[in-house]
Amino acid sequence: MTPPTWQNEQRAALLEDIPNGVVVIDRSYTIVDHNRAFAGTFGESRGLPCYTATKRRDAVCATCPARETFADGERRVIEESGKDRNGRATHYLVQVTPLRDASGTITNVAVVTTDLTATRRLQREYQVLFEKVPCYVAVLNRDYRVVKANEVFRRVFGEPRGEHCYELFKKRHLPCEDCPAAETFRDGASHISRHVGVSQDGKPTHYVVSTAPLQHGPGEIAHVIEMCLDVTESHDLAEQLARADVLREALVESSLDAIVVLGPRGNVRVLNPAAEQLWNVKRRTAVGRKVPRRLLPRELQPLLAGKTDRVLVPETAIVTPAGERVPVRLSGIALRVGEEKMGTAVIAQDLREIKELERANLESERLAAVGQTVAGLAHGIKNILTGLEGGMYVTSTGLQKNDQSRVKRGWQMLERNMGRISELARNLLAFSRGETLRPVLMDPAALVRQAADLFLERAAQHGIALTVDIASGIAPAMLDSEGLRSCLDNLLSNAIDACLLAPDGAGRIELRLREAEEALVFEVADTGCGMDYEVKQKAFTSFFTTKGAGGTGLGLLLTRKIVQQHGGTVTFDSSPGQGTTFRLVLPRRRLPTGAPESTGKTGKE
Amino acid sequence: MASDQGSSDSPRRVAIVDDEEDITTFLRLALEDAGFVVATSNIADQAHALLRAFRPDLICLDLLMPGRTGASLYLEMREDPELAAVPVLILSGLDAREELAALLAREANVPPPAGYVEKPVAAEGFVHAVRALLPPPLDPTAGTMPDGSGNRGGLRGGS
Numbered sequence A: 001m002t003p004p005t006w007q008n009e010q011r012a013a014l015l016e017d018i019p020n021g022v023v024v025i026d027r028s029y030t031i032v033d034h035n036r037a038f039a040g041t042f043g044e045s046r047g048l049p050c051y052t053a054t055k056r057r058d059a060v061c062a063t064c065p066a067r068e069t070f071a072d073g074e075r076r077v078i079e080e081s082g083k084d085r086n087g088r089a090t091h092y093l094v095q096v097t098p099l100r101d102a103s104g105t106i107t108n109v110a111v112v113t114t115d116l117t118a119t120r121r122l123q124r125e126y127q128v129l130f131e132k133v134p135c136y137v138a139v140l141n142r143d144y145r146v147v148k149a150n151e152v153f154r155r156v157f158g159e160p161r162g163e164h165c166y167e168l169f170k171k172r173h174l175p176c177e178d179c180p181a182a183e184t185f186r187d188g189a190s191h192i193s194r195h196v197g198v199s200q201d202g203k204p205t206h207y208v209v210s211t212a213p214l215q216h217g218p219g220e221i222a223h224v225i226e227m228c229l230d231v232t233e234s235h236d237l238a239e240q241l242a243r244a245d246v247l248r249e250a251l252v253e254s255s256l257d258a259i260v261v262l263g264p265r266g267n268v269r270v271l272n273p274a275a276e277q278l279w280n281v282k283r284r285t286a287v288g289r290k291v292p293r294r295l296l297p298r299e300l301q302p303l304l305a306g307k308t309d310r311v312l313v314p315e316t317a318i319v320t321p322a323g324e325r326v327p328v329r330l331s332g333i334a335l336r337v338g339e340e341k342m343g344t345a346v347i348a349q350d351l352r353e354i355k356e357l358e359r360a361n362l363e364s365e366r367l368a369a370v371g372q373t374v375a376g377l378a379h380g381i382k383n384i385l386t387g388l389e390g391g392m393y394v395t396s397t398g399l400q401k402n403d404q405s406r407v408k409r410g411w412q413m414l415e416r417n418m419g420r421i422s423e424l425a426r427n428l429l430a431f432s433r434g435e436t437l438r439p440v441l442m443d444p445a446a447l448v449r450q451a452a453d454l455f456l457e458r459a460a461q462h463g464i465a466l467t468v469d470i471a472s473g474i475a476p477a478m479l480d481s482e483g484l485r486s487c488l489d490n491l492l493s494n495a496i497d498a499c500l501l502a503p504d505g506a507g508r509i510e511l512r513l514r515e516a517e518e519a520l521v522f523e524v525a526d527t528g529c530g531m532d533y534e535v536k537q538k539a540f541t542s543f544f545t546t547k548g549a550g551g552t553g554l555g556l557l558l559t560r561k562i563v564q565q566h567g568g569t570v571t572f573d574s575s576p577g578q579g580t581t582f583r584l585v586l587p588r589r590r591l592p593t594g595a596p597e598s599t600g601k602t603g604k605e
Numbered sequence B: 001m002a003s004d005q006g007s008s009d010s011p012r013r014v015a016i017v018d019d020e021e022d023i024t025t026f027l028r029l030a031l032e033d034a035g036f037v038v039a040t041s042n043i044a045d046q047a048h049a050l051l052r053a054f055r056p057d058l059i060c061l062d063l064l065m066p067g068r069t070g071a072s073l074y075l076e077m078r079e080d081p082e083l084a085a086v087p088v089l090i091l092s093g094l095d096a097r098e099e100l101a102a103l104l105a106r107e108a109n110v111p112p113p114a115g116y117v118e119k120p121v122a123a124e125g126f127v128h129a130v131r132a133l134l135p136p137p138l139d140p141t142a143g144t145m146p147d148g149s150g151n152r153g154g155l156r157g158g159s
Helices: A006-017 A036-042 A050-056 A063-072 A117-132 A150-159 A165-170 A179-187 A232-254 A273-279 A296-306 A354-400 A404-431 A444-461 A480-499 A532-537 A554-565 B019-031 B043-053 B070-079 B094-107 B123-133
Strands: A021-026 A031-034 A078-084 A087-099 A105-113 A136-141 A146-149 A191-198 A204-214 A222-229 A258-262 A270-273 A310-319 A323-339 A339-348 A440-442 A465-470 A478-481 A509-514 A518-528 A569-575 A579-587 B013-017 B037-041 B058-062 B090-094 B117-118
Touching: A021 A036, A031 A036, A036 A105, A063 A078, A063 A105, A087 A117, A105 A296, A117 A150, A136 A150, A136 A165, A146 A150, A146 A478, A150 B090, A179 A191, A179 A204, A179 A222, A179 A518, A191 A222, A191 B019, A204 A232, A258 A273, A273 A339, A296 A310, A296 A323, A296 A339, A323 A354, A354 A404, A354 B019, A354 B043, A404 B019, A440 A444, A444 A478, A444 A480, A465 B094, A480 A509, A480 A518, A480 A554, A480 A579, A554 A569, A554 A579, B013 B019, B013 B043, B019 B037, B019 B123, B043 B070, B058 B070, B058 B123, B070 B090, B070 B094, B090 B123, B117 B123
Parallel strands: A465 A509, B013 B037, B013 B058, B058 B090, B090 B117
Antiparallel strands: A021 A031, A021 A105, A078 A087, A087 A105, A136 A146, A136 A222, A191 A204, A204 A222, A258 A270, A258 A339, A310 A323, A323 A339, A440 A478, A509 A518, A518 A579, A569 A579
16 A cells, blocks of 8 residues: 555655665666765766766776666675765765566665765774784684784784684793683773783793773673783883892992982982991981081082082091091092982091001001010020120139230120120110100101211211212101101111121112102112021011121111101111112101100000 | 041131120130130121131031021031031021021031030030030040140130
């Protein structure tokens, strides 16, 4: 039955207004009628061939669905691509329906088009994203097999051949216990976690893995999309940083030197245990606070004020909050990143222990000298005793023989040796008591000239030439003039004796003073008999003399003692038959300060 | 053997080398009183020449002297064919035996000295040691002193 007219009108209005394009074409592919939507896309096209209107073609499309429907009367649905009236590419779903007349012959087909262009564009965009995103994207089925993968994935693993994702990423044979895809399959939600896999060349690879469900309908999830971002590089960097941090931390914490780091405004950032000990403060109280100026050596100020970037002070002092002064060796450096100053680092070495060691060393050297003195004492005393023995024998036999000259001789021997014992006792006492030094600021050159003046004549008497060589510009120093004079006198006296013992007799002595590496150097060089190996070994230990019967041999020991009290050392070079040079080296920084210094039993600095 | 063995009544010759004059005086007088002919030297460098000229039957040597030690003089004497056979008596106040032993250990083929006397030395003991080290005289009745005093042992020195 024919529908009522008003229904026809409604249908017409419907067709006209639906968003899908509707077009009717006849057997010659001419457009008979179309709706507004169609016109919107392709323009007014009644009377035009459909292939011209929709595709700008001149001939029927090879795959024309209308032709097939005209032929078999079947409905069909296909996707088509064409160009809209502005020449832009369009994609649409085409539904072709035959229209029959009363006799059942197909006169026309109705083509309903659904615009897929927007959808297509979105699809393409997603496809690009899927393919090109710089992480592995794989679609997994419920068996964890990769059914689809993006370009990045394919580049590394090749075309997906249905391998398990855990085989590819981790070279495992079993699913992972903490698999995020499993959770997504279970609860349908996205999951993200970190995993460690194995790269193609066997190196550990760190991934951030994110999974999302691909739901195509109700029921259980058939596929999960899994994205794996390779974060190995940043992971390794983070590890390196952590390790470097551990190293830095260990170095700073365990350093025996105090390390303090101040921020750009002078607040304490880092205070290591050694610094806590040096300043006698706790990290807790100090960190974050500004350091009071008085606690830091003034040499540091230019660095803190930004006037310099580096400060190195071999010896200065810091002050603790309690007011105690501590000698330190100090190094400071500005911490910069580019031009910006981030702070200051100060490294300080507590010198108290070193100074104590130095003092103890000097003290033990002195004690060793005393010890050696005792050993050498025996020899000297034996000689004197033999002399006394001799005196007694000679006197006694002289009396027996009634030989007056012999008696006289013997008595002289007794007197002489008694004198030697007295002198020995006196010198020994003086030596072991440890005389107090009385240093004054004086000109070392004057000392040398005085000594030379005294010995010049005595040397000349024996036909020995004495010359003096004093370097210019030697600054004054704190010296005990009496003590050092006696040292020079002793060395000069020994030099003269050595020359007298030399086979050829015409000796030369040179007295020198120079400055080397911030130390005063006195030298007495002679061309006398020299010392061979055995004698060198004994030079400071024995009491043998260079004077035959005179002297006690304490001279060198006393000289060494006085030099040590000045913080210096005595050394000598000697070749038998050629001569000897004695050298006194007094480093300026170890010279006594103003206060009289006693190195006696009290031993206090 | 010493070239100058001499006849029974020629006195034995002893050389003393020590840097201390008091000591050489003392020891010389003690030996002369006992009938020896003595030469002394206080300077080690000159000692060798003196020894060769004097041709002693015994040499007394102090080990520790300035300039040259007695040890190096000792070595020199052992190397001199004219002096090598002469017995040496070492005088010293300082662990002489050890020092010399160390030296001898370093120098192979050097014979040790004939004897040691530690200072301080008394006259009697010294003369006794000298006699003991000298090769025995050919004539057992030797010992007659040129002054006829028959005084052989020397006088007591101090203890």
